[in-house]
Amino acid sequence: MSKHKFTRACAALALTLVAGSSLAAEKKLTVGVADALTGGGAVYGLPQANAVKMAAEEINAAGGIKAGPDIYKIDVIAYDDKANPTEATNAVRKLIDRDGVKYILGFCCSGSTSAVASFIGNEKAVMLVGNAAERSITTKKIPNLVRTRPPADYTGQAAGTFIARKGQKRIAVLGALDVGFYAQYVDSVEREIKKVGGEIIAREVFSLKDRDMTPQLTKIRGLNPDAILVVGYVEPAAFVYRQAVELGMNIPRYGFTSGSEEQFLRVTTSEQMEGVWDLRPTELTLLSASKNGVAYHANYTKKYNASPSPSSPYAYDQLYALKAAIEAAGTAENTEAVAKALRNLAVPPQVVMQYQPVDGKMFDVNGQAYTSNGAFQWQKGKWVFVEDLPSDSKAYSQFLSTLK
Amino acid sequence: MLSVRDLKVSYGGIEVVHGVSLDVAAGECVALIGANGAGKSSTLKAICGLVPASGGSISFEGNDITRASGHAIVRAGITMCPEGRQVFPQMSVIQNLRMGAYTRTDPEQEADLSRMMDMFPILRERQSQAAGKLSGGEQEMLAIARALMARPRICLFDEPSLGLAPKIVASVFETLARIKAMGVTILLVEQNSMMALNLADRAYLFEAGRIVMEGAAGALKNHPDVMRAYLGH
Amino acid sequence: MLIEILQQTINGLAIGGVYVLIALGLTTVFGILGIAHFAHGSISMFGGYLTYFLATSQGLPVLAAIPVALVAGILLGMLVEILAYRPVRNANHINAFIVALGLTMMVEGINLQLFGHEQVVIPTGLSRVFRLGGITVPELRLYVIVAAIVLVVAMMIFVERTKTGQAIRAVAENRDAAILMGVNVRTIPLIVFGMSTALGVAAGIMVGALFAIAPGIGEGLVVKGFAVLILGGLGSFPGAILGGTVLGITESIAAGFISSAYKDVIAFVVMILVLLIRPQGLLGRAP
Ligand SMILES: Nc1ncnc2c1ncn2[C@@H]1O[C@H](COP(=O)(O)OP(=O)(O)OP(=O)(O)O)[C@@H](O)[C@H]1O
Ligand SMILES: [Mg+2]
Numbered sequence: 001m002s003k004h005k006f007t008r009a010c011a012a013l014a015l016t017l018v019a020g021s022s023l024a025a026e027k028k029l030t031v032g033v034a035d036a037l038t039g040g041g042a043v044y045g046l047p048q049a050n051a052v053k054m055a056a057e058e059i060n061a062a063g064g065i066k067a068g069p070d071i072y073k074i075d076v077i078a079y080d081d082k083a084n085p086t087e088a089t090n091a092v093r094k095l096i097d098r099d100g101v102k103y104i105l106g107f108c109c110s111g112s113t114s115a116v117a118s119f120i121g122n123e124k125a126v127m128l129v130g131n132a133a134e135r136s137i138t139t140k141k142i143p144n145l146v147r148t149r150p151p152a153d154y155t156g157q158a159a160g161t162f163i164a165r166k167g168q169k170r171i172a173v174l175g176a177l178d179v180g181f182y183a184q185y186v187d188s189v190e191r192e193i194k195k196v197g198g199e200i201i202a203r204e205v206f207s208l209k210d211r212d213m214t215p216q217l218t219k220i221r222g223l224n225p226d227a228i229l230v231v232g233y234v235e236p237a238a239f240v241y242r243q244a245v246e247l248g249m250n251i252p253r254y255g256f257t258s259g260s261e262e263q264f265l266r267v268t269t270s271e272q273m274e275g276v277w278d279l280r281p282t283e284l285t286l287l288s289a290s291k292n293g294v295a296y297h298a299n300y301t302k303k304y305n306a307s308p309s310p311s312s313p314y315a316y317d318q319l320y321a322l323k324a325a326i327e328a329a330g331t332a333e334n335t336e337a338v339a340k341a342l343r344n345l346a347v348p349p350q351v352v353m354q355y356q357p358v359d360g361k362m363f364d365v366n367g368q369a370y371t372s373n374g375a376f377q378w379q380k381g382k383w384v385f386v387e388d389l390p391s392d393s394k395a396y397s398q399f400l401s402t403l404k
Numbered sequence: 405m406l407s408v409r410d411l412k413v414s415y416g417g418i419e420v421v422h423g424v425s426l427d428v429a430a431g432e433c434v435a436l437i438g439a440n441g442a443g444k445s446s447t448l449k450a451i452c453g454l455v456p457a458s459g460g461s462i463s464f465e466g467n468d469i470t471r472a473s474g475h476a477i478v479r480a481g482i483t484m485c486p487e488g489r490q491v492f493p494q495m496s497v498i499q500n501l502r503m504g505a506y507t508r509t510d511p512e513q514e515a516d517l518s519r520m521m522d523m524f525p526i527l528r529e530r531q532s533q534a535a536g537k538l539s540g541g542e543q544e545m546l547a548i549a550r551a552l553m554a555r556p557r558i559c560l561f562d563e564p565s566l567g568l569a570p571k572i573v574a575s576v577f578e579t580l581a582r583i584k585a586m587g588v589t590i591l592l593v594e595q596n597s598m599m600a601l602n603l604a605d606r607a608y609l610f611e612a613g614r615i616v617m618e619g620a621a622g623a624l625k626n627h628p629d630v631m632r633a634y635l636g637h
Numbered sequence: 638m639l640i641e642i643l644q645q646t647i648n649g650l651a652i653g654g655v656y657v658l659i660a661l662g663l664t665t666v667f668g669i670l671g672i673a674h675f676a677h678g679s680i681s682m683f684g685g686y687l688t689y690f691l692a693t694s695q696g697l698p699v700l701a702a703i704p705v706a707l708v709a710g711i712l713l714g715m716l717v718e719i720l721a722y723r724p725v726r727n728a729n730h731i732n733a734f735i736v737a738l739g740l741t742m743m744v745e746g747i748n749l750q751l752f753g754h755e756q757v758v759i760p761t762g763l764s765r766v767f768r769l770g771g772i773t774v775p776e777l778r779l780y781v782i783v784a785a786i787v788l789v790v791a792m793m794i795f796v797e798r799t800k801t802g803q804a805i806r807a808v809a810e811n812r813d814a815a816i817l818m819g820v821n822v823r824t825i826p827l828i829v830f831g832m833s834t835a836l837g838v839a840a841g842i843m844v845g846a847l848f849a850i851a852p853g854i855g856e857g858l859v860v861k862g863f864a865v866l867i868l869g870g871l872g873s874f875p876g877a878i879l880g881g882t883v884l885g886i887t888e889s890i891a892a893g894f895i896s897s898a899y900k901d902v903i904a905f906v907v908m909i910l911v912l913l914i915r916p917q918g919l920l921g922r923a924p
Contacts, residue, residue: 038754039852178898205898209857211848214648215892215900222641235756239848246766246775247644267758267849454813478819490814492807494922503807506800507819554819 029072032095035106041083044108048315055319088112110134130314156185158389159279160192168226175231234259238267282374313352412459438610481557493536504553541572653885654785660865662833668809678859679744684838685845714834756851870921
């Protein structure tokens with residue numbers, strides 16, 4: 001390097017430093033959270049909102065978001081949508097119209113999320129969906145919407161393969177089957193077990209508010225199934241597991257609930273849960289967790305005095321994906337550019353979930369991310385990660401693209 | 405024993421008893437007679453505390469009971485056998501009788517119960533039947549017996565013969581005569597003036613919320629106005 | 638098939654017991670005061686929450702927490718009578734109706750403030766299961782059924798065999814005549830509210846141990862309770878007992894043999910069917 005060049009470089013550096021300190025006056029970026037903070041959906045929504053707030057604090061402490069010349073510190077406003085479509089629509093309208101928010105995170109529950117998804121395409125805003133698993137949320141190719149959690153049937157397919165391999169042929173289903181994504185999960189399971197000559201012999205329903213499952217279970221018991229499959233929210237599902245034991249049903253119990261130990265033990269004893277399988281996105285489990293996962297668990301537990309729900313990192317990861325997209329786009333003002341950047345994003349290093357990128361990208365053309373699926377079993381009071389479930393994100397992504 | 409002074413009773417601001425004064429001495433049988441709607445029942449209800457007096461005073465054995473509540477008046481010794489019998493229809497006959505002794509704590513209640521059933525054999529026969537299933541006359545007997553179960557110092561009867569067949573009316577009056585003979589003080593309201601005056605020692609004649617005549621029962625019975633208006637002569 | 642019917646019957650008995658206890662409380666209050674005490678369900682759930690609170694945060698054994706909650710229920714019921722219903726005792730019926738609705742919202746709000754929106758399950762530690770032929774009876778359900786029977790019998794004895802109980806019936810049947818018997822008609826509603834609320838709290842504890850207590854559950858129960866009253870015949874104790882049991886078992890059997898999706902509708906279908914055939918209810922008296 002010549003002397004001349006060196007002086008020029010120094011001058012340039014000095015200039016940038018000066019410019020940086022004057023131009024990069026700290027700005028504020030307000031992100032909104034619309035999620036179920038009370039009611040039945042709150043077991044998913046509240047931890048998600050907590051996770052976003054925690055991520056915001058971490059990012060702020062580490063210097064904020066650098067968008068071109070600007071540095072943003074993040075502010076979070078969270079509204080309760082009670083997992084209800086009308087409330088969710090109101091919450092998002094308030095965030096956009098009154099609070100001037102451009103980035104909306106959270107979204108644990110499918111009904112409320114679908115309602116918002118139906119109009120978000122017309123807004124100058126970006127929507128990042130978390131735990132809501134209804135497939136159709138990412139089949140409409142809404143350019144300013146992405147989702148961190150894979151659709152339920154992506155997991156259902158993997159679960160079906162697992163059950164088929166275990167060899168039970170006559171499966172009785174008990175679940176929240178009036179909810180689209182749970183029904184889709186069961187349909188995928190059915191497709192897989194049919195391939196090995198199995199069948200679903202009963203589809204019994206419970207609602208979010210049901211706590212007495214003995215009528216349905218008694219009916220199922222009369223059919224002598226080889227196994228039962230429980231798909232639905234944690235709270236009713238916990239009663240299914242407990243009452244199945246109380247009715248003396250001694251057959252394998254598979255499930256798709258993603259509930260924590262704490263959530264189940266509020267309803268059941270550990271003995272009543274012994275041996276239950278949960279076939280679900282791997283999500284956050286200490287046994288299978290990355291370094292990020294372990295740190296997340298520790299920080300969350302310290303901050304909120306409760307362990308994080310396994311699905312809460314979907315929302316935590318939303319904010320880190322958003323940060324990376326804003327930094328890549330070089331702007332926080334132009335939501336179109338940020339939405340485009342999200343679709344082209346490599347998986348950021350700070351995320352907690354273990355994503356399976358499609359063509360090197362965290363979100364596919366549909367705005368959908370994929371995480372690995374796992375088989376967990378309740379053993380002596382704990383969910384134990386037993387194995388990964390075989391799942392092919394690329395093939396599923398292509399299938400998803402064919403849907404409307 | 406019972407002394408009513410210038411009693412007024414109103415319903416919703418409309419006065420229907422306009423200053424009635426009457427007395428009943430211990431052991432006496434006093435009749436109140438008069439046309440429909442004259443205010444006889446209202447007077448009895450005011451004495452029992454079922455409706456408030458809007459003026460005047462009521463005293464019983466020297467104590468002012470004008471503003472006392474209904475249950476306190478019963479405990480003081482006044483019981484009423486109300487117009488229309490008012491038995492507890494779904495409770496059994498025997499439960500009705502026991503309710504009569506509600507305020508009592510003495511050990512003789514069961515003895516009184518069997519005494520009442522001796523006096524009214526039909527009640528013994530029907531003791532476990534619902535009171536609402538009894539005939540009108542039987543219900544009247546039950547209401548009378550129930551009132552006596554309280555061992556009242558004074559017993560108020562409001563038209564015990566109302567709506568009963570003549571034969572039954574006669575037996576009701578026989579019963580009242582027996583009660584009188586037992587030494588119970590009686591204040592009797594009756595439309596059946598002839599029979600009431602035959603039974604009573606003294607009587608008051610009500611007209612439109614006022615007492616228009618009073619005196620020995622025999623004297624009233626023979627008074628030409630009473631004879632014309634109430635005795636059908 | 639037979640085993641399934643028997644099993645469903647046993648399943649339904651526990652919840653039937655809960656319905657009976659709720660309905661008995663409602664019918665006594667209705668009988669005495671002629672009011673539809675809508676807040677009954679929410680207050681009952683308060684008792685369940687209280688038991689949960691004592692048994693978890695306060696570390697009391699559940700068996701010790703239950704009597705405390707029952708006594709609290711008696712006092713709370715009396716308080717409700719004095720503060721909420723007594724002032725409108727002689728007013729137009731619509732006033733008591735509005736008070737009842739307002740009270741429901743208030744108690745639901747208090748429950749939410751004190752105990753949060755999350756469901757709570759009263760930990761009993763009872764997880765044994767008895768087997769009889771092909772039929773299974775969980776220990777907890779058995780105790781719930783037995784407790785419900787004991788409470789119902791105790792209440793029947795109280796009403797039929799004690800002076801106070803008889804006075805309650807007498808006031809329900811003929812208030813003025815009861816006064817003439819020397820009944821203090823101001824204290825009777827107190828006793829009735831105390832007793833009804835204690836029964837309700839017992840039901841709340843049962844729901845909390847068998848299932849869970851959460852916002853809205855109490856309101857649902859009170860609606861079922863009124864359905865039971867109408868089903869059994871307004872003002873009839875045996876009607877409430879029969880109606881509650883029938884409803885519990887019918888729900889269970891219908892959910893098992895028709896569809897669980899309609900479980901809550903079934904209560905009303907049964908009620909309407911019964912009313913078509915017997916307008917006065919199962920054990921009500923013909924008008
Ligand atoms: N609860 C009430 N509310 C309003 N008015 C009433 C009430 N009870 C009685 N009255 C009126 O008060 C007046 C006196 O009635 P009350 O029953 O005292 O008369 P009564 O002499 O007993 O008549 P009867 O011989 O018909 O029994 C009547 O005009 C009646 O209409
Ligand atoms: Mg009269």
